Amino acid sequence: xxxxxxxxxxxxxxxxxxxxxxLVADDxxxxxxxxxxxxxxxxxxxxxxxxxxxxxxxxxxxxxxKDGHVSPALRHRAGVEIIEAxxxxxxxxxxxxxxRLLAFIAAAPVDRPVLFLLSGGASSLxxxxxxxxxxxxxRRVNAWLLGSGLDIHAMNAVRKRLSCIKxxxxxxxxxxxxxxxxxxxxxxxxxxxxxxxxxLSPCPAVPLPQNLPDWVRDLLDAAPPxxxxxDARWALADARILASNATALDGAVRAALCLGVPIHRHxxxxxxxxxxxxxxxxxxxxxxxxxxxxxxxxxTVNLPEHPGRGGRNQHLALSAALALExxxxxxxxxxGTDGTDGATQDAGACVDGGxxxxxxxxxxxxxxxxxxxxSGTALAAVDALIRTGPTGTNVMDVVIxxxxx
Numbered sequence: 304x305x306x307x308x309x310x311x312x313x314x315x316x317x318x319x320x321x322x323x324x325x326l327v328a329d330d331x332x333x334x335x336x337x338x339x340x341x342x343x344x345x346x347x348x349x350x351x352x353x354x355x356x357x358x359x360x361x362x363x364x365x366x367x368x369k370d371g372h373v374s375p376a377l378r379h380r381a382g383v384e385i386i387e388a389x390x391x392x393x394x395x396x397x398x399x400x401x402x403r404l405l406a407f408i409a410a411a412p413v414d415r416p417v418l419f420l421l422s423g424g425a426s427s428l429x430x431x432x433x434x435x436x437x438x439x440x441x442r443r444v445n446a447w448l449l450g451s452g453l454d455i456h457a458m459n460a461v462r463k464r465l466s467c468i469k470x471x472x473x474x475x476x477x478x479x480x481x482x483x484x485x486x487x488x489x490x491x492x493x494x495x496x497x498x499x500x501x502x503l504s505p506c507p508a509v510p511l512p513q514n515l516p517d518w519v520r521d522l523l524d525a526a527p528p529x530x531x532x533x534d535a536r537w538a539l540a541d542a543r544i545l546a547s548n549a550t551a552l553d554g555a556v557r558a559a560l561c562l563g564v565p566i567h568r569h570x571x572x573x574x575x576x577x578x579x580x581x582x583x584x585x586x587x588x589x590x591x592x593x594x595x596x597x598x599x600x601x602x603t604v605n606l607p608e609h610p611g612r613g614g615r616n617q618h619l620a621l622s623a624a625l626a627l628e629x630x631x632x633x634x635x636x637x638x639g640t641d642g643t644d645g646a647t648q649d650a651g652a653c654v655d656g657g658x659x660x661x662x663x664x665x666x667x668x669x670x671x672x673x674x675x676x677x678s679g680t681a682l683a684a685v686d687a688l689i690r691t692g693p694t695g696t697n698v699m700d701v702v703i704x705x706x707x708x
Contacts, residue, residue: 311689320555324351371387390424392427421498432465433465436522454601475530487697597702611679625670635703640699645679665684667684
């Protein structure tokens with residue numbers, strides 16, 4: 304049995320269950336609503352927009368997404384303005400996207416709802432900065448956050464403080480227009496205020512991380528206050544989450560049922576250090592019963608000053624490969640559901656008890672690669688990386704394992 308192929312099939316089932324195009328189309332077909340315009344923002348935004356246009360083909364739309372995430376058919380579709388911007392680090396196009404977003408909303412009909420399609424990635428892809436905060440400042444803050452080891456809620460608490468549109472502030476620009484907000488969640492707890500840093504969701508004030516450098520704190524008082532939680536205008540925003548990490552695991556479970564083996568699903572979200580998580584999951588597999596194992600969540604990596612190639616899923620997989628060394632009958636796959644892992648085009652990796660030895664056989668030291676956050680280079684050397692391309696969704700990460708006996 305090719306267990307990595309089996310695990311890849313289960314990953315594909317998880318992705319299909321959270322496909323943005325199908326989810327948005329299904330939701331809109333159940334509604335009696337005449338839209339004025341559509342705004343789609345995030346890494347799953349192109350797929351979500353296609354679903355909306357399947358139902359309402361003549362509505363004007365603005366799409367803000369990551370490079371390489373737009374299909375040729377959508378790129379040439381009339382009535383759709385497309386801006387591709389920087390991710391995971393923002394760039395000048397992200398600020399242009401912010402300017403176009405405000406202009407697009409201002410030109411939208413005032414008597415019909417604006418449909419907002421939001422998914423993870425918006426924190427980097429679109430921004431309107433406060434006066435006195437430069438693009439260089441913003442990029443430096445984001446680079447620090449990405450290597451800090453902070454979880455997504457802590458990172459977004461900082462991002463909201465450094466924005467004129469996040470933390471619910473986009474409400475100020477609706478001009479009384481109603482909004483229908485459909486979201487795909489990429490955050491633990493599925494809090495709308497954290498998806499894309501909460502463009503159109505009431506956001507309670509949360510404490511900032513204690514370990515912020517002074518230069519970051521010095522930037523955080525420039526933005527206007529967030530709308531109050533009891534602001535009457537929130538009644539104009541009808542928001543719904545269409546899919547989450549749990550939806551992805553549901554899809555994988557349905558596909559695994561046909562294998563006729565026990566299924567061990569873990570509902571507690573993965574979090575914390577990726578390398579430690581890899582060791583912890585392998586320990587559970589070694590001492591656990593045979594079958595398919597499923598986890599979801601989002602780990603973190605504290606990056607060295609000069610990291611190599613990789614992302615948190617590749618880091619977790621390489622750590623797992625070392626912990627699995629010499630163990631027969633166990634394979635593990637870790638992947639980002641958006642199809643990218645860190646600043647790479649790889650979604651993750653699939654490893655087993657022979658992966659680390661195979662690396663050494665081709666002159667790659669897996670322990671050294673792990674310490675340098677260069678997991679992608681080591682995994683590529685033994686063809687263990689997984690590449691899906693843009694998936695049309697973004698619901699954190701999944702880890703899928705199989706134990707034969």
